[in-house]
Amino acid sequence: MLKKLNSTSQTELNAPVAVKVASVDKIFPTQSGQNILALKNVSLDIKEGEFVAVVGPSGCGKSTLMRIVCGLDRATNGSVYVGNQLVRAPGDDVGVVFQNAVLLPWLDVRGNILLPVDLKGRRSTADEERLQELLKMTRLEGFDSKYPFELSGGMKQRVAICRALMCEPSLLVMDEPFGALDAMTRESMNLELMRICAETNATVMFITHSVAEAVLIADRVAVMTARPGEIAEIIDIDIPRPRDLSVFSLERFNVYTTRIRELLGAETIV
Template identity: 50%
Template sequence: MTMARDTTLRKAHRTGVGALDAKGPAVVGLEDVAVRFRSKRRDVTALSDVTLDVAMGEFVAIVGPSGCGKSTLLKLVAGLLKPSAGQVRLGGETVNGPRHDIGYVFQRAALLEWRSARRNILIQAEMRRLPGDRARARADELIEMTGLSGFEDAYPHELSGGMQQRVALCRALLHEPPVLLMDEPFGALDALTREQMNMELNRIWRETGTTVLLVTHSISEAVYLADRVVVMSPRPGTITEVIDVGLPAERDYTETLGRPEFREATGHIRDLLGAASAHD
């Protein structure tokens, strides 16, 4: 997926349309998926009867109580786990093993301490054997896009937590993946930095058009960022409801938090989860 996006998709993003038929075919699909883990002591069902389609260019957030299988769902899409039942598709193909055409951002940036920010980003190119000139040009684009200009040669210990996560995001986007998976990427950041990263991620998503699946425990983060929010039940995780947020793609942070659509969506999700099941 390139930086230049289809005009129809851009229009759908600008109007905040969340339906699949408005954004095109599903790029991620899960159909009747279940995951069971077996040990000598017991069997655990992590996911049960999960069906979900995510359209190209869509931003979908996944919320639910701890242990409900949110991270397991991302691992299924990445091909790091196989479903015990059902089918997972990516780009129309059945996922049968680890996929190298996705980007993955974890809660910890996991940067190599002996490499600069730029060289941490470019490790993706080395692993994938991407053409050097193109990879360096792409890294420069991402560094500018994420506000890392001037910090290219800084080492991880010289960067704040937010800066480190920006490097991790650049690394995940270097090969221009059609799908970006994010597992609690801002959970360890302080509140102010987290807000800033939310705004940056919204802007980057709009500029790249990448399909994003985000796992988060923050209801407000999910609603601020996503087209749709998937609400999951306690284990075994099933989809309780999918909320169409109905906000425009370009979102000023303070203004968005005051919109009735935002308040309605966050309130409804809290009701679904219950105060004991999720925190914000």
């Protein structure tokens, strides 16, 4: 069963820390022998059930940070904890969604979503129930035997989200998951993601280029500087939930987006 939130309020103030990024540096050696300092002294705590968006100019190290949090890459200095565990390798309890839905073309929707279960062993009745629940939640009911080439971009991304949620990860890490979608699909995916998060109480680290998207969906927005990527400021988004697109016309929305754009300077994209 999906974990239910018993209130529509934002993250509890005293919630335990789900992700701890502590003084992380990342240096990439290059063939020319010149090292690239991609991340510099990045620290960020994300509480259980909290939705944190990370924005920053292209090349500032957002994907690098995401890979380090997921255990797909190692920090040069500093450490990352998910729950109480030091991250050393990709963990079972982290769901990852990449910019382009990475689906296996020879598997149908059902096979793609159940992939993490199949990789671990045999499907149980509970897995089938959870699959049906996720299909319903993402409005993909009736599409379970379709193949990726039969789906729209938004549908593929929803399948990727279902797959990431299949094993009830304590943490969902998303790297510009809606970057390739048109504006309308993107807005409806934002609303759907907020609904899914409210229903599952997932902790989310969400990377985006879009300042408006970050303010619409996040509890806090971490703004990064250009390379070497540092956290310039973390902004609390004090807009009550549930939220919908009317958020865009709030005075507070403009205050937040203006502040973030100031921090990003001329490099802001959206």
